[in-house]
Amino acid sequence: MTKNYDIAIIGGGIMGCATALHLAQAGMSVILLEKDDIGQGASGVNAGTLSLQIKRVKLMPYALKGHHEWQKMGDKVGFVKTGGYTLAFNEREAKLLEERMNLKREAGANIEFVSPQILHKNEPNITKKIVAVSYCADDGYANSSLTGQYYRNLLNHSSVDYFEQSQIIKIDQSDKGFNVHTANPQYKAKRLLLAGGGWMKQAAALLDIDLPIQARVNTVSVTERSPKLISNVIGHATGLLTMKQKANGSILIGGGWQGTGTPNDGRGKVHSQTVIPNIQLGQYALPALSALRIIRSWTGFEANVPDFYPLAGALGNVPNAYILGCVRGGFTIGPYISKLMGDFILGNELELPLFDPNRQFTQTGK
Amino acid sequence: MSDFDLIVIGAGAAGSRAAMEATKAGAKILLLDEQAEAGGQVWRAKSPSIISAPKTPETIAGDKLRSDLKLENILHIVNARVWQIEKNNDDLWNIGYLNNGHLHNVTCKAIIAATGAQERVIPVTGSQLPGVIGLAAATALFKQHLTTPGKQTIVAGCGPLLIFTAYEILRLGGKVCAIISLNSKTNWAKASIDMMTRPDLLWRGATWFAKITAARIPIYWQSTVTEIIGETHIESVNISAIDANWSATSHGQKNNIKADSLCMGHGLNPAIEATKLADATHIYSPELGGWHVKTDDFGRTDKAGLYAAGDNAGIYGAGAAPYRGKLAAIAALQFLNIGKTQNTDKLVAKMKSAAKFGLATTKLTILRKGMIENTQQTAIICRCEAVSRQQLEAEISSGAHSPNAIKSGTRCGMGPCGGRYCNDVAALINQTISGKTRQQIGLTTSRPPIRPLPISAIAQNFDYDDLPIPAPAPL
Numbered sequence A: 001m002t003k004n005y006d007i008a009i010i011g012g013g014i015m016g017c018a019t020a021l022h023l024a025q026a027g028m029s030v031i032l033l034e035k036d037d038i039g040q041g042a043s044g045v046n047a048g049t050l051s052l053q054i055k056r057v058k059l060m061p062y063a064l065k066g067h068h069e070w071q072k073m074g075d076k077v078g079f080v081k082t083g084g085y086t087l088a089f090n091e092r093e094a095k096l097l098e099e100r101m102n103l104k105r106e107a108g109a110n111i112e113f114v115s116p117q118i119l120h121k122n123e124p125n126i127t128k129k130i131v132a133v134s135y136c137a138d139d140g141y142a143n144s145s146l147t148g149q150y151y152r153n154l155l156n157h158s159s160v161d162y163f164e165q166s167q168i169i170k171i172d173q174s175d176k177g178f179n180v181h182t183a184n185p186q187y188k189a190k191r192l193l194l195a196g197g198g199w200m201k202q203a204a205a206l207l208d209i210d211l212p213i214q215a216r217v218n219t220v221s222v223t224e225r226s227p228k229l230i231s232n233v234i235g236h237a238t239g240l241l242t243m244k245q246k247a248n249g250s251i252l253i254g255g256g257w258q259g260t261g262t263p264n265d266g267r268g269k270v271h272s273q274t275v276i277p278n279i280q281l282g283q284y285a286l287p288a289l290s291a292l293r294i295i296r297s298w299t300g301f302e303a304n305v306p307d308f309y310p311l312a313g314a315l316g317n318v319p320n321a322y323i324l325g326c327v328r329g330g331f332t333i334g335p336y337i338s339k340l341m342g343d344f345i346l347g348n349e350l351e352l353p354l355f356d357p358n359r360q361f362t363q364t365g366k
Numbered sequence B: 001m002s003d004f005d006l007i008v009i010g011a012g013a014a015g016s017r018a019a020m021e022a023t024k025a026g027a028k029i030l031l032l033d034e035q036a037e038a039g040g041q042v043w044r045a046k047s048p049s050i051i052s053a054p055k056t057p058e059t060i061a062g063d064k065l066r067s068d069l070k071l072e073n074i075l076h077i078v079n080a081r082v083w084q085i086e087k088n089n090d091d092l093w094n095i096g097y098l099n100n101g102h103l104h105n106v107t108c109k110a111i112i113a114a115t116g117a118q119e120r121v122i123p124v125t126g127s128q129l130p131g132v133i134g135l136a137a138a139t140a141l142f143k144q145h146l147t148t149p150g151k152q153t154i155v156a157g158c159g160p161l162l163i164f165t166a167y168e169i170l171r172l173g174g175k176v177c178a179i180i181s182l183n184s185k186t187n188w189a190k191a192s193i194d195m196m197t198r199p200d201l202l203w204r205g206a207t208w209f210a211k212i213t214a215a216r217i218p219i220y221w222q223s224t225v226t227e228i229i230g231e232t233h234i235e236s237v238n239i240s241a242i243d244a245n246w247s248a249t250s251h252g253q254k255n256n257i258k259a260d261s262l263c264m265g266h267g268l269n270p271a272i273e274a275t276k277l278a279d280a281t282h283i284y285s286p287e288l289g290g291w292h293v294k295t296d297d298f299g300r301t302d303k304a305g306l307y308a309a310g311d312n313a314g315i316y317g318a319g320a321a322p323y324r325g326k327l328a329a330i331a332a333l334q335f336l337n338i339g340k341t342q343n344t345d346k347l348v349a350k351m352k353s354a355a356k357f358g359l360a361t362t363k364l365t366i367l368r369k370g371m372i373e374n375t376q377q378t379a380i381i382c383r384c385e386a387v388s389r390q391q392l393e394a395e396i397s398s399g400a401h402s403p404n405a406i407k408s409g410t411r412c413g414m415g416p417c418g419g420r421y422c423n424d425v426a427a428l429i430n431q432t433i434s435g436k437t438r439q440q441i442g443l444t445t446s447r448p449p450i451r452p453l454p455i456s457a458i459a460q461n462f463d464y465d466d467l468p469i470p471a472p473a474p475l
């Protein structure tokens, strides 16, 4: 007789792993299935920015709690609280910055506007072509490459059964629960959590659910090691640049510029026409980058729904099935929202509300 | 509209021939190579500062290749380093390259990747010390600069480059203290039977051996370097006899030999970054040097419009490379609908016959399974990021199995070389723990730039207002 788990979790990114650990700790029997490796999806290739300045206003309370979780995870994930500056290079961006940062401050982020002089005192290598700057002392980063190692070690020391190289290709439902199929073995569970990241649309389709999910193909680049050039996380008023210098001296340049490819074929591709302006924007902010070389650029998939808010809750038309994903800034928020998700599944009282996946989606653009 | 019908990446033995063949047939082609002159590895040109030097079969063949290229009026851009290969919206190939500090983008309908091979070195403690270089790297030093690696050199490893390197050092007036050969005399005797296909080359090999014997250089057959000793520079080398699996035996003969330099190499790996980036299928075959792009005799990969010729499609050697280049050009021309069809049976037969010699030499470099046992726990596997065998083993034992996962957790392969030199060894270590085949273990994801890209070239004369900054992220 195959074991009937309390819950099967599909996807071994931050969302799947952190929820699995929370549920196992509360006494549930958990199986986690990952098609590739633990923490090699978005959770393992993202830019690692933990910045309140780039979080959405409505998600700020979750981001604040998320920061707290990362702080606890500490050295094992390369967490550093550096502080962060967001730059505006012209009047239009200055206006955008003011509008946006004021709203984020009202939502609870410790953001202030500072003078270019203060910026240049603390970051002498940043361009002098600055019109406005905001600062948040709570901003920092973690090393996303360590996500897999971190969660794998925790899973190894927990009661969670996890299997890698185990893609779920079919799900049968009955009143007793779910039969999840990989190419080889099948597993039984009373509940199901979809945490498939950029592949969520395909995962939901296994339950005949069509969600309006789109995968974005975000790009990140890294330079060779360099003597210290910046100490803070550097962002741009539009949110389209993130830059940080890691402890080893390499500088990571991101900002969500779009590569090519879809989650159905491979890991996405770096696109010359977007990676080049991304790096140019970085070099505009930090002219000294010109002395360095890019040693690698890569992409990862991030799922979004039209309103760009998370899918986090019970899937209305399938009893005992849950979904957690499409979280903008999901690296920052992941460890926290996963705990909320766990509490929701356990029937505990929630500290903050989740995001009903059965809502009507309206387009938020910009 | 594409800029070119065909772009050939690599102007070595294979790529140069491919370029000539395609040009003759009337295709609009571009030949790109990161070196200052055509010739690739075997036929590498001398540095222009060296005016006169005795001719060798390599320089003669190389000079001929270079003058042939000029005669054909081929658009050959030297010092052109390809960093990116992608498909554009019109289903054309888009190739990004760096030349004299500037970035260029060109499009084409077909690509022939002829990127050659790179050296494999299985490290031991001390391999990273200054004074230790690869065998192939040493031959490049001889060819380009006519200098020897030190005053007292030990030459170690396997295959023909071992003997060639020792010979070249002697020819250039250097001193070889010892040759440490993984291969046995019998291995060589067996290989020479297959090498009969090229009596001229076999004869050359025999003259190398003769020169080495005449110079009374001690050869330690069936032996390996187990440790390289020195504070800030190599001072001496520990060697040991090996068993049939190439593992140092506990009871076998051990020695310590003083030297100020060591040339050590363990065969060649196909240089597959370009074809990986272009998404072609790759396969692992030890008799072809390990992971290589999968092709038929005509260099067709499983990607439409992508061809491969030369050592990157398997170490068939310098003799077969021009034929493989020509065959790939014929297949590409067919795809492009240029020129007329020709009977290629003879050419294929010639290629196969030439390949016999190369395959026999590659066979001498197939690593036996005990070889990796000679690499100590403290030995540095990834030199860019200083990752030891111990760190890799801990990561693999804790459950990281795929090359990507191991790389993420340890940084092995994250440095400037992009894992070109350590991925192979990391996978050998992975095998000892996981028991998987190399094919099952697979490769890391290929990412651009395939060569480090100076930001100074990217961020030249751009106007901030022209940056295509997308709409701001949702608030």
Ligand SMILES: Cc1cc2nc3c(=O)[nH]c(=O)nc-3n(C[C@H](O)[C@H](O)[C@H](O)COP(=O)(O)OP(=O)(O)OC[C@H]3O[C@@H](n4cnc5c(N)ncnc54)[C@H](O)[C@@H]3O)c2cc1C
Residues within 6 Å of the ligand: A010, A011, A012, A013, A014, A015, A016, A033, A034, A035, A036, A037, A038, A039, A040, A041, A042, A043, A044, A045, A046, A047, A048, A049, A050, A166, A167, A168, A169, A195, A196, A197, A198, A199, A200, A203, A217, A218, A219, A220, A242, A254, A299, A300, A301, A302, A324, A325, A326, A327, A328, A329, A330, A331, A332, A333, A334
């Ligand atoms: C390049 C990039 C940069 C980013 N930068 C930042 C940043 O700086 N800061 C920030 O806060 N956020 C950032 N994000 C967002 C953040 O990384 C993601 O929101 C977060 O990691 C998502 O976690 P996840 O667990 O939902 O998804 P993932 O980490 O992608 O995990 C989903 C997992 O599910 C598995 N899976 C899918 N389908 C199946 C199936 N059928 N069977 C088995 N397994 C399956 C996948 O293999 C994958 O491992 C970035 C994202 C990307 C892509």
Ligand SMILES: Cc1cc2nc3c(=O)[nH]c(=O)nc-3n(C[C@H](O)[C@H](O)[C@H](O)COP(=O)(O)OP(=O)(O)OC[C@H]3O[C@@H](n4cnc5c(N)ncnc54)[C@H](O)[C@@H]3O)c2cc1C
Residues within 6 Å of the ligand: B009, B010, B011, B012, B013, B014, B015, B032, B033, B034, B035, B039, B040, B041, B042, B043, B080, B081, B082, B083, B114, B115, B116, B117, B118, B119, B136, B137, B139, B140, B164, B268, B271, B274, B309, B310, B311, B312, B316, B317, B318, B319, B321, B450, B451
């Ligand atoms: C260092 C070295 C030394 C060798 N010495 C000998 C020897 O002495 N005798 C012998 O018989 N065999 C030798 N070999 C083996 C020999 O290389 C091959 O058998 C033969 O050169 C194969 O020809 P090819 O055209 O496939 O590759 P190559 O001759 O190596 O040509 C490949 C070319 O591609 C270019 N290239 C690669 N990547 C890029 C890129 N991204 N952008 C632009 N250009 C690129 C390189 O600059 C090179 O010129 C050596 C191999 C190596 C690695």
